Amino acid sequence: MSVLIFVDIAEGQVKKASLEALSYGAKVAEQLGTSAEGVVLGTPKEDLAALGKYGVSKVHHVNNPALDHLDAQVYTKVIAQVAQAVSATVIIFPNNMDGKSIAPRLSARLKAGLISGAVALPDTSNGFTVKKNVFSGKAFANISISTPVKIIALNPNAYPVKAGEGTATVEAFNATVDTPKVKVTSSTKASGEVPLTEAEIVVSAGRGLKGPENWGMVEDLAKVLHAATACSRPVADAHWRPHNEHVGQTGIAIAPNLYIAIGISGAIQHLAGVNRSKVIVVINKDPEAPFFKAADYGIVGDAFEVVPKLTEAIKKLKGIS
Template sequence: MNMSILIYTEHQEGKFKKNSLEAISYGVAIAAQKGIDAHALVIGETTAPLPELGKYGVKKVYHLNTANINISDTKTMSVLIASVSTQQNCDTLIFSNTLSAKGIAPRVAVRLKAGMVSGAVDLPENNNGFCVKKNVFSGKAVTEIKVLTSKIVITLNANAFEVKETGGSAEVITIDISAPASTITVTGINKIAGEIPLSEAEKVVSGGRGLKGPENWGLIEELASLLGAATACSRAVSDAHWRPHHEHVGQTGLAISPNLYIAVGISGAIQHLAGVNRSKTIVVINKDPEAPFFKAADYGIVGDAFEVMPKIIQAVKDLG
């Protein structure tokens, strides 16, 4: 029997995560390379339309809907995911490299005795074994990793592969596997409501010390809201408590790779660049023409943010 590819698909509030749809498109593309099928795995109760995952190219959706699954328990989740993949003859597992996958995917890899590539950025090449490219040195280089095992686990970086719709509907297969008893109890969740999570954002507007104080963040927030972008900041800004820690992007904060990154009043220290240099288009607005960030930028404006930003905001409004 042919092996197939299994893509772990995350959902939230009745929707599939966009990053998981990227992982599905990636898994489907690998399946096409190998001439095999790709299937999705969804865990937990959801109102998200499971058969519709077929339009991204998966043949089956395995829905594991056992009661009382503690999705925050990496042990529980890895037991379940590894069990499904073994039962259903899947030798390649794809995850989006999300915060939760970072806790689960390596455990699954160990359970399955699978070689793992974390943070893949491109489709595998099969000329000389199974080789996958991943980012290393905080985005400053790419390495090619050869997987030596027959089973493979890959986590795909956000925004590294485009979601592709091919049309079609998937067969939904409900699976009931009893989850092992969990010894982790979640006692609280604090979600920041109404914001676009930075790790999932396609566009990001980010501010630095050049904005002079938290009272001036209206400029960042207004442009972000007009563009449907998330807001971010430099380390200096989060250290000064002008903005919350979860907005800090850079070497010690979050590494992101949106399609558009607009940096306002950020000089572009190497540690900041390490977190954002994988963004597809980088715009830098800074009054210092010597700011190192301009060297990493695609578009730049040398000017005072307080004069330039209102004009940009107006121009975006004029786009309608």
């Protein structure tokens, strides 16, 4: 038996969510007294042996250019072959865009219970129970899996990356790979920017900014913090900002270490998408804004005055002139 971790890569690079999944999987293996092993599909540009740092003893590499783009149907069959070959009893995915495509398929294929959106290590004291977010972050549930093989999709930013010493043995895995039916024709990526779901710090703004032309100061603040930018629903609906920046119940749910909300009143639907953030800072000129109740730190004041000053103060702290 073993714990198998799916290592998601993008353009050859191992994603941060995968490093979290590896660290989490290594800990689960330790709990169960077994080994943690990784599986990589496609053509990585990184040295896979280095993944040993995150606690895996082996990395199974299925090297086939047909796997360079995600076709969940093809991926699922390949991962199922690896899982069976290594007698995996627990299979871990990052609960990111790719994980959400593959993990449910694998669950149905292997008849293995799936917990998606896990936020803590499994409790194995009485069965196998994992805590996950429900009601869009307004609550959590402990879910138990009754099947011999278990699948966990770990929420981004829910478990810290733990890097130590170690090198993994990299083994080529010879899998049957179907011809993909899904053909990826193009992809666009906002280069140089931090992906919202992986960001440690997120700077977000709402209608209080009055118009899309005022986003420069938000981007300046995000830049000094190496943060991703986000927005509230009305802002995305008014096309001031792209839809992929909308955080909230019907947008993207995030859990960064620091969330700075500027000119956002804090409707319950918005809070649902961000209330797993570790530290929340609210800047709003209305002292009655409901967001202050969910915040750790707040400034009641005009964003147009406060935000540029905040950017300068952070530059000073970081020694950037």
